[in-house]
Amino acid sequence: MKIAVVGTGYVGLVTGTCFADSGNDVTCVDINQEKVNALLNGVIPIYEPGLSDLVRRNTAAGRLHFTTNLAEAAEDADVVYLAVGTPPAADGSADLSALWAVCEALAPVLREDAVVVTKSTVPVGTNVKLYERLNSLTGRECRVASNPEFLKEGAAIDDFTKPDRVVVGVRTEAEANILRKLYEPFLRTDKPFLVMSPESAELTKYVANALLATKISFINQMANVCEKFDADINDVRRGIGHDSRIGFAFLHPGVGYGGSCFPKDVRALASTFGDTGIAPKLLEAVDWVNEQQKLVLQNKIENYFGDQIAGKTIAIWGLAFKPKTDDIREAPALVLIDRLLELGCEIKVNDPEAMNNVKAIYGDKLQYFVDHMEAVKGADALAIVTEWTEYRSPDFEQMKLLMNNPTVFDGRNLYKISAMVDNGFEYHSIGRPVVHPALELQ
């Protein structure tokens, strides 16, 4: 099939590349000339494991193309995927301006039988509006479908090529069949291809993200309660997770969720409630708890140093909103950095992939270290924000020697409390008792 993918970000680039890899002829379009130039030169503008090899292979095979020219990409496409960003507007609703801009530009060049598929996360009702706008702009009945994306950054290729399920929202079986054919190569393990109305498909995406975000906020709040009663959230987690009705997924306490999806999607879903007469109290609480949780490490650090905090050197491990991505949108690390700078701290940072993105914001206000052990040299404390694998088993002996003061604020509960005591660290984590080695030795 000939496919145009409009918007070549995390989702569009993965979608286009995977469809090319399964034998389609794909052109990815973006308005960002710099991004397209980079892709034309074989440079992948984002970090996503496995993506660059796949892009190179399919570009070399002549199945994957990049352009800024929407008409060139769309005029003979059987399917046009819309994968532009839908960032939050000031009131929390989804800003669909990029989507409507594409719709306007697309209408004059759209083939009569082409199907326009929304891959971007869009509020319920958008598919109908897209259909009406395209009809009015073209003066004919257009074909539209909704096909929300559930991939996770950091595992995007695997998620796309081995999806748990594919959801499509259509009005007629004809559109469903086109998408079924497109997804056939990825559904060999009998994973379901779920056909529903566009409204249900649009809501499915938001409901999935809202539920995952709810689990995270739930366990974070429970972790905070554990701290007040000297309980250990890890034990509580085990106690509930083995219940087959509950399980362990997305019940890891931490510093709050970030990224380009959960925060905006929870707020956008709440704003969808609008004048339905249903109050989005649960979603508002999930968002509120998360915003508070992003402050958890800074509060612990401020409590620890008190009025001596100005001038202290804090090392930060992990800047991306989660491991295996360079994405720092709504990353909890940025909230911590802002506060520590405000308090007059020196900040030494490490992240395996996201340092360039952070440098673009903070420049020389921070010190950047390619080696995470170098970042702790002379530090008065280490804050761990993202659970990259390389942070999981550091050489504690060396770390203690390098640090000015062996105190760790672990926002991801990476270490066993006993290991930190044995290695002589003061250790603050999430929802677990604080350990002070000096006290333990008495």
Ligand SMILES: NC(=O)c1ccc[n+]([C@@H]2O[C@H](COP(=O)([O-])OP(=O)(O)OC[C@H]3O[C@@H](n4cnc5c(N)ncnc54)[C@H](O)[C@@H]3O)[C@@H](O)[C@H]2O)c1
């Ligand atoms: N990132 C994720 O993990 C993820 C997962 C599932 C769904 N989604 C959803 O997918 C959509 C895209 O997300 P993303 O993370 O890929 O965003 P992104 O910001 O990485 O990419 C969006 C791209 O669209 C381009 N663009 C904007 N206006 C355009 C226009 N008029 N013409 C052509 N290109 C244009 C931008 O330049 C950018 O490259 C969003 O709705 C998001 O909620 C994202």
